[in-house]
Amino acid sequence: MQVQKAQYIKSPRPSYKLLRHNGSAIPFPAPPPSTTAAGRPPHMAAQHGGSGNGNGNPRLHRLSRVLASSDQPPPPAAALHAHLVRAHAATPSAVVRSLLNRAIRRLSKPHPRAALRLLLLMPRLPVSPDHFSLPFALNAAASLQLLPLGASLHALALRLALLPGRLPVANALVDLYAKCNDLPAAHAALADIKAPDAVSFNSLLCAHARLASVPDAETLFAAMPSRTQVSWNAMVVVYVNAGDVSSARRMFDQMPTRDSTSWSVLIVGYCKCGSMRNAREVFDGMPAKNLVAWTAMINGYAQSGLPEASFAMFREMEAAGIEPDAATMVGVISAASQIGSMELAGWVGTYVDKKRIERNEKVLTALVDMHAKCGNVDEALSAFREIAQPDAYPYTALISGLAAHGHAKLALQVFERMQAQSVWPDPITFVGVLTACSHAGLVDKGLEHWEAMVKYYGMARRADHYACVVDMLGRAGRLQEAFEMVQTMPMGPHPGALGALLSACKTHGNVEIAEVVANKLFELEPRNTGNYIMLSSIYAEKEQWEEAERIRSLMKMKLPFKQPGSSWVENRQSERGRFPVRS
CATH class of the missing domain: 1.25.40 (Serine Threonine Protein Phosphatase 5, Tetratricopeptide repeat)
Incomplete structure (x- = not known):
């Protein structure tokens, strides 16, 4: 072959x-005709005392x-x-x-x-x-x-x-x-x-599990003369990798015995599909919780958009005396990036250094994303420089963070370096690039990137790309062009693009377009108070008091109760708590 x-x-x-x-047959000599159990001819074993240690x-x-x-x-x-x-x-x-x-x-x-x-x-x-x-x-x-x-x-x-x-x-x-x-x-x-024996089958079974080949794995599992814990765990893995958590749970329940891997794999499966309640149930029932299980829960909460729960789990892990590793900290860093607090981000960065966590590419990329989203540009750039060969992920995280925190021109310089290094951008990269062009007022440059997405990179434009360009045109006062773009979006009117245009109408005092856009937003987001307040403010600035009062009355009728928001705050002892923020 x-x-x-x-x-x-x-x-x-x-x-x-x-x-x-070179892949050809290795020219080893044929084995000697007669050897002892130690692999040496009898006269050699006697001559050297059978030691073979030289x-x-x-x-x-x-x-x-x-x-x-x-x-x-x-x-x-x-x-x-x-x-x-x-x-x-x-x-x-x-x-x-x-x-x-x-x-x-x-x-x-x-x-x-x-x-x-x-x-x-x-x-x-x-x-x-x-x-x-x-x-x-x-x-x-x-x-x-x-x-x-x-x-x-x-x-x-x-x-x-x-x-x-x-x-x-x-x-x-x-x-x-x-x-x-x-x-x-x-x-x-x-x-x-x-x-x-079971070892013979397990190697092949694990390969099918890695590739999520469910039918082949099931056939092989059924043909096994005997099964070990590795065999049962591999079947849970194959179902988890195939996204069939129900079958994974059924196999888990059928296991004659379970080890830490059995529990951890099922927890990972629930976390992957976002079933954090089931994941927590399995985790709580785990006899001896290992680092893999803790890490799966911390990352699972972070990936499900529950950063507070992720940090709570992290504190539980610390209280249990479990030391985190790089994979654990990726989840913690992701949770901090979602909270968006510069102080918390600084604490996490210091924690990584204090615990001497391996600064591998995943950790560094997560640090770039966290510091960039929290507005700590210097730390984001420092972490980025540590990555030997950054791919699209750290570039995108840095560009997006810089664009969102008033460093639009620096974000575009990073994108130019990305292109010079032949790193292929992804759709999220262009959200950051278009945002940077919008904030810097570089409309023509932004439209060049808008065209390059399709003509050069062959990417399909998404709703968030349209929202960025509408915002860019609106900030520049080109409201009619922005309005036409909203009307011709292939995916239909999108709240992000409409909201950007409504904000531009307020900035430039365009009541006519604002009325059309706001009424569409009332249909798409009937419980979003910001849209009602925005249109009422536009009327008020034009001294159209009756219309302004009508919109406020409409808002009160549709939204009789306004729920307070919440925010996170950290004191100097890094104790985190929630408090209501009235608006």
């Missing part, structure tokens, strides 16, 4: 070339100590090869082979690329891997998604007669193909196992 390298390799190509392997060779002993540690990667390949060649000259092959196989096993998880470099040095000595180390090599290739190399290891396992008899090798092969998303090959590898 020929494999297209670019189709499967997700790691950068230079890193793959570092392995110095005690008889000082050079190999030093190298053994280096490779025995998984804390640090081994020396560069060229230097390592030179050491091995010199050591091999005075040491039997079995000892070198044992050393490298142990090193591969130890390095495969913390340093998978280093483990594979060791594997690819073995043919040059020449020694070969054993049935203990080859599964670890396959795991290393799977973690890096190096499918061509994994296919070569598959061929090597067949040549060394490790398949289909060695179950750990066969299971690692299924896992390799599953993690590289070559599901037909994974199914074929599973079918070749004469007596598969």
Whole structure:
């Protein structure tokens, strides 16, 4: 089977070339005809006391100590090869082979690329891997998604007669193909196992769960001879990823036992679909709440537009003695950005520094968004500069925040840099750009971007884009153009665009257009008091007192009670509370 390298390799190509392997069969020597249980010929085991640690060779002993540690990667390949060649000259092959196989096993998880470099040095000595180390090599290739190399290891396992008899090798092969998303090959590898166990099935089941392949996962789950906790959890995951939370709950209820992953996955599922009441119910019933569950709830409340509940959950987590991580703080930062308080944003930023939270791209992007929305431009720019290669999300957050807080020209400069860096904007980016043009009075520039959305970027204009342009035209006094745009919107009149035009009518004293726009707003938003007050004010400024009183009477008739709003305030001790704000 020929494999297209670019189709499967997700790691950068230079890193793959570092392995110095072209995907062809690895020329390992055939295994010796007779070996002991330790993997060495009988006379070698006797000669070296069965230790295999290189005690008889000082050079190999030093190298053994280096490779025995998984804390640090081994020396560069060229230097390592030179050491091995010199050591091999005075040491039997079995000892070198044992050393490298142990090193591969130890390095495969913390340093998978280093483990594979060791594997690819073995043919040059020449020694070969054993049935203990080859599964670890396959795991290393799977973690890096190096499918061509994994296919070569598959061929090597067949040549060394490790398949289909060695179950750990066969299971690692299924896992390799599953993690590289070559599901037909994974199914074929599973079918070749004469007596598969639950581990054999779980790797493939987890792949179907990751891809939300519900029918395939259900078929595989039904065919399993035995099931582990991983199997049950994978089925909950597949339903959650497919958006079928009801089936996920049914599977959860059928579980013979549950671990922390079982509870956390179901909580994540409810949070994804916005069912925070159900998520809280499951969370409260969780015997031992882990960080994943706390993080899911904090992020779920934030994503559902409930920042107060998100912060309340965060305070509960702190009281329980659970330390947050980067994923947790993304939710907390998002909640702070929705509240919009500069003081609270400053507290959150200080908390991130104090707790030494990893400042990865997601955290930095969230910080940019929070500080920009709260008007702290310097902090937003500082966080943005920390992102090595910002994509559209941090650019958009920065542009939108700058545009909303009186830094329109700076927002447009950031957009120009975004274009220079060949970062493709999204529709939300253009909301920020058009807002910046509106606030800066750059009508012609704004209309250029308006046209570029369709002609250059191929984007469909949304209602919020129309609202920005209507606001831009209205601020410039071009009310007739704005009115015509509102009337020709493909999605029909929108409250955002109509509200912007009504505000412009008040600024420029245009009663005729204001009456038409306000009456439409009364239909779309009959309980929005701002529209009634705005039209009444327009009449009053023109000294049309009877009309002004008529609109106020209409408002009182339709809205006999006016609910107070609410706001958030923080004191110096960072205690947050709600208080009513009368308007």
